[in-house]
Amino acid sequence: MRITTQNRFTSMGSYPVDDVTFLLKDLSEVMIEKGTEDREEAIQSGVHYSEMLPIEYQPSPEYxxxxxxxxxxxSSKLAVAVGVVAEQIAESKGEQVVLVSLARAGTPIGILIKRYLSFALGISVPHYSVSIIRGRGIDTNAISFIKNQHPEGKIQFVDGWTGKGAITRELNSSCKQIKDEYGFDIDEKLAVLADPGYCAHIYGTREDFLIPSACLNSTVSGLISRTVLNKDYIQEGDFHGAKYYSHLENEDVSNDFIDRIVSEFPKVTQIIQDKLSCVKQSYSLPKWTGLDNVKKIQKEFGIENVNMIKPGVGETTRVLLRRVPWKILVKDKNDERLKHIILLAEDRGVPIVEYQNMSYACCGLIKTIRR
Structure with a gap:
């Protein structure tokens, strides 16, 4: 059954309107989540993950x-990474930049970059959050909307971190398709705070460190769900969809997270410049080291589908929050960066295996479900 709802722009999400415009269709009243096991079985049976939503993980007080x-x-390290990335974006695109974050993990990062550009350089830039889905591409209706609003603007895509580079490849492919179909010549280079996969052109660091927003789902991302592309809800001309979780408003820390990192900017101004200089001196183009690591893991553990391997702190966190994990690989069980990973794995009874043959701090392996 096809359900018609209304596209919503600035009114969606719990962030102030000035921080971000969500180009998403509001599915709050119609989308039904599936339990983790049922959703995992459906995905492994061929249903695309974007057609369903997981039940939001409800973190315990301990978590x-x-x-x-x-x-x-x-917070200080994250503020430095934001500044390093923002300075590179400003140097490359100046005041014509239009920030386009990839919903939902990229949204708070885009807001932080926007805030830094205002704080440090006095530049006020537009910021949109749009959907990109592995295997289905970026929301071309959203990109067309942005280009019509800012015909002279220079789009800069923003995300939080890289894993094995699936979204980077999806973005590259989507930008080529957009140029062929719409004639828009868009810079596909992705900016991220952490690039342990060595597949982003603009990065704050290539260390696989914990970005605290990766610990939570909607409650640190404006109470927005994962994005949805399901023909029962999304019609031609619509933006991709998402749900607003109003029932979690009392647990929302989205704006607290932003304010906390922004408050660090004045304290780390010189550190940002020093780190920026180091990044420039040691800069290298993407060499996809992380993907090579993943292929080795795939072979050693006999995993049929590479999409069942989620490398890096951010992606491993996601596996534990909304998938059915098989094993968690960690480079060092005593790594302080992995405290939340260990806690989540133990809470769900997932085996933790020490595995040192990778550049990532950890890696999540998804369980194969056959019924």
Whole structure:
């Protein structure tokens, strides 16, 4: 059954309107989540992951304490990474930049970059959040909307971190398709805070460190669900869809997260410049080291589908929050960056295996479900 709802722009999400415009169709009243096991079985049976939503993980008080601890520990480091990325974007595209974050993990990062550009350089730039889906591409209706609004603007895509580079490849392919179909010549280079997969052109660091927003789902991303592309809800001309979780408003830390990192900017101004200089001196183009690591893991563990391997702290966190994990590989069980990974794995009874033959701090392996 095809259901018609209304496209919503600035009114969706719990962020202030000035921070971000979500180009998403509101499915709050119609989309039904599936349980983790049922969703995993459906995905492995051929249903595309974007056609369903997982049930949002409800973090325990212990886990929220860990989130706040990680925020205390990494807020300065995260602010430095934001500044390093923002400075590179400004140098490359100046005041014509239009930030386009990839929903939903990229959204808070895009807001932080926008805030830094205003703080450090006095530049006010537009910021949109759009959907990109592995295997289906970026939302071309959203990109067309942006180009019509900002015909002279220079789009800069933003995300939080890289894994094995699936989204990077999807973005490259989508930009080529957009040029062929619409004639828009868009820079496909992705900007991320952490690039342990060595597949982004603009990065704050290539260290696989914990970005605290990866610990949570919607409650640190404006109460927005994962994005949805399901023909029962999304018609031709619509933006990709998402759900607003109003029932989680009392648990929302989205704006607290932004304010906490922004408050660090004045304290790390010189560190940002020093780190920026180091990044420029040691800069290298993407060499896809992470993908090579993943292929080795795939062979050693006899995994048929490479999509069942999710490398890096951010992706491993996601596996534990919304997939059915088989094993968690960690480079060092005593790595302080992995406290939340260990806690989540133990909470779900997932085996933790020490595996040193990778550039990532950890890697999540998804369980194969056959019924």
């Amino acid at each position: 929220m304490n860990l989130y706040h601890q990680s925020l205390n520990e990494y």
